[in-house]
Amino acid sequence: MKGTLIDRRGTPVQLERLIAQGGEGGIYGVQGHSSFVAKIYHKPPDPEKVLKLEAMCDSATERLLKLSAWPMEILLKKQGGPVMGCIMPRISGYKDVHLLYGPRTRLREFPKAGWVFLVQTAMNLARAVALVHEHGHVIGDVNDKLALVNDNAVVKLVDTDSFQIQTKKSLYTCDVGVLTHQPPEFQSVSTFRALQREPNHDNFGLAVLIFQLLFNARHPFSGTFLGGSDMSLEQAIAQSRFVYGQNADRFEMKPPPYSLGLDFVTPYVGELFERAFSPKAERKGRPEAREWAIALEELAMSARRCYTNPSHAYVYGTACPFCSIERKTGRSLFNMPVLLHDIGGARRETLINVGDVWDQIKKIEAPGKLPEFSPAARQALTQPQNDRHKTVLMAWVESKKVWDKAGHDFMAMKGGLQQARKELEGLDSEFDHLSAQIDHSETDFSHLDPYSILAAPIRKLSPADKAVLMSFGVESAADCTEEKLGSVPALRKKIVKELLKWRDGLDKTPPKAPTDQGADNARVRLDREMEIRRAGLVQELIEGPAKLKFAAKKADDERRSILPQIKRVAKDVEQAA
Ligand SMILES: Nc1ncnc2c1ncn2[C@@H]1O[C@H](COP(=O)(O)OP(=O)(O)O)[C@@H](O)[C@H]1O
Ligand SMILES: [Mg+2]
Structure with a gap:
């Protein structure tokens, strides 16, 4: 449909290009009016439909025009001619x-x-x-x-x-x-x-x-x-x-x-x-x-967002159902937004389809194939019956070691990627666990921060103990909680008791309920930590396919060079079987 139509007052309306095609009509641009379109019917509407269009134009409201493609004006072929369509607000970017x-x-x-x-x-x-x-x-x-x-x-x-x-x-x-x-x-x-x-x-x-x-x-x-x-x-x-x-x-x-x-x-x-x-x-x-x-x-x-993939969200339970579906099907339902660090330190937000990345990783196999053995030879290797079997088995184990070593980097990298994926999948439940700890941390001792552990008047506390405590983040009386002290390895029970006594001695007033501020700060910190870890894991996965391909190429070269030796031993195995 090209050309000029007129509205009910006779004003010419020049149609532009076709924007979309429907079953009953086409949607066209209108020259000089970028915020409107014209719907032009494939065949002229019947009289009842024309009445309906007129009724719609006459009863249009601002709110209807804002939320819908509501007819605003009738378009005629010519003065007194048939109705061809109507003008409506243009909906673009939808x-x-x-x-x-x-x-x-x-x-x-x-x-x-x-x-x-x-x-x-x-x-x-x-x-x-x-x-x-x-x-x-x-x-x-x-x-x-x-x-x-x-x-x-x-x-x-x-x-x-x-x-x-x-x-x-x-x-x-x-x-x-x-x-x-x-x-x-x-x-x-x-x-x-x-x-x-x-x-x-x-x-x-x-x-x-x-x-x-x-x-x-x-x-x-x-x-x-x-x-x-x-x-x-x-x-x-x-x-x-x-x-x-x-x-x-x-x-x-x-x-x-x-x-x-x-x-x-x-x-x-x-x-x-x-x-x-x-x-x-x-x-x-x-x-x-x-x-x-x-x-x-x-x-x-x-709904709360999932910490493995913030595009996921759920209301109940402690495990994200979308993560579970994606894990089982191997397909991403949503992209994963992540902040990545470019070389040079600039940060940019990217969207990742983790399912696709993992598919690419899965497809990369360690190159270089080991020779296939007959069932008899396999039997000789797994259950050696005589000395001859034992000799070839030893030779085989030795050459297999060389073979495996050649593919070692590749295998380690693939294992690392599997680990990264597992860790990423586990982030959401880990967050759940950690944030529950924040909510349940009974007491906030932050007012005891000025009392350094180094100055604690505890006779049994040796300088070595203090160094260990400092290494595990116990710096002041504020850090002396059963939970934190319990996580310091090899700290004697007596010392733990003394430290808690020291802390309580400093604070005669009953321990305060957690201030909302303290818990809020802890939650913000946890949020940031999780985001950083998530970004690191995702970055590792994204770089995975390229790095793994490179490792596969290297393994292939190395394995090729020892293939003759492997083949010789394999032949001996077959003969001994
Ligand atoms: N006002 C509008 N602005 C932009 N695109 C539109 C507008 N109205 C409809 N469209 C597009 O054109 C398509 C067909 O329009 P529609 O009115 O449904 O046609 P039909 O009734 O002929 O099937 C819609 O699915 C939509 O994508
Ligand atoms: Mg229709």
Whole structure:
């Protein structure tokens, strides 16, 4: 579509290039108006649709125009000619919501998005839907293309001309629907044409989209049916077989592998899903968009970030469920943000896909292959029966040593990388453990800092003891806690007792409860320490593939040079077998 159209007052509107293509029309730029676009229909809309568009333009509000692609003006081919489309606010820098909740596309299209970002998006989606409902309209065709999202989790609704529009005088229906997001009561309608919708119908589709955002793109009604026959998604929806609900067992539905359960979210959010997908929801009503927004805000605030990957977050328990899924599947669900130090000391934030890095590392094998032995020769090596066997075994062990030595650096490096990965995976639970210690540290003795251990009037405390104590961070009476002293190796029990007595003697007043300030400082310190360790481990992993490849090349050269010797011994082994 090219050329010039006119609006209702006859003002010419010049179309620019096609921005996006839809089922019903194309979205075009408008010359001289960079904040607007024109939706031009593939075929001229029928009279009813024209009335609807006019009604939408006339009832547009500032809030609707801010949160959606709402029609603002009608475009005609010429004065008195057919309607071709409409003008709407341009939405730029936004992408389809399904690109965000699909883990694969998310890594590429929303590389910085973590789980809390998904919760915030769900909350903003709920707010946008609430706004439409507040105006008396109904979306009708809720689906995975309804919403666009930007890098700040702001949500805008598109395809508004398909909404059901209520004006003072008329109701314009939404004549379409995608079954994946339509409620049970609509699964077997013969047509959506002229079907009157209620917000309660939207609230089903909204709950499905929120579920998809929060639960790794899982559809709430998609799972394994244990009842024998096939069960289509539409059937499962029609029969309210919510796979994650408390009645899932009764409905014989089991979630796909590596799914999160409803107990992953707050009880409030869990309850809203139960209500939205319950068989009684048609009659009793599903949670409204406003209520979702409140529950999701609470969820976003309750989540704590994971210390292995700060893109992960969770509310309950001490182990990050996303870490567990990523470990089991070997695939990253979220990129990992990390501050790296360049040569020269400059710091820069980067995003890492740990799953991919590990795949690269796994693929690098120590080159140089050992000769294959026959079963008889293997038997002679593992269970030598005679002197001849013993001689070849000794020769084999010797040459294998040389062979292994040649690959030593490679093996050590690979082992180091495995260790780094394990440590990185363990950071989150380590943090949990350490921060629990901060919370439980009963007493804050920081006011005893001026009493140096070097000046402690304890006769049995030798200069050597003092040096050891200093080495283990016990510098003053403030450090004299049972826990800290207990971690100093080979410190005599008597000395520990004396030190504690000395400390208590200094402070006649009962020990103070931990000041919030002290605990806060400790937490900030711990946070920083964890971040530094995490960055170090991630840096080691990122550099892993290149360094390991280099080590593999070196091992290959060395092993090649001793291969003739190995082959000679191998031949002897075969002959002795
Ligand atoms: N106002 C807008 N600004 C920018 N892009 C838009 C706008 N409205 C729609 N789009 C893009 O165009 C696509 C098709 O628009 P839509 O109105 O859904 O078309 P259709 O009803 O023909 O399927 C949307 O998925 C979206 O990506
Ligand atoms: Mg449409």
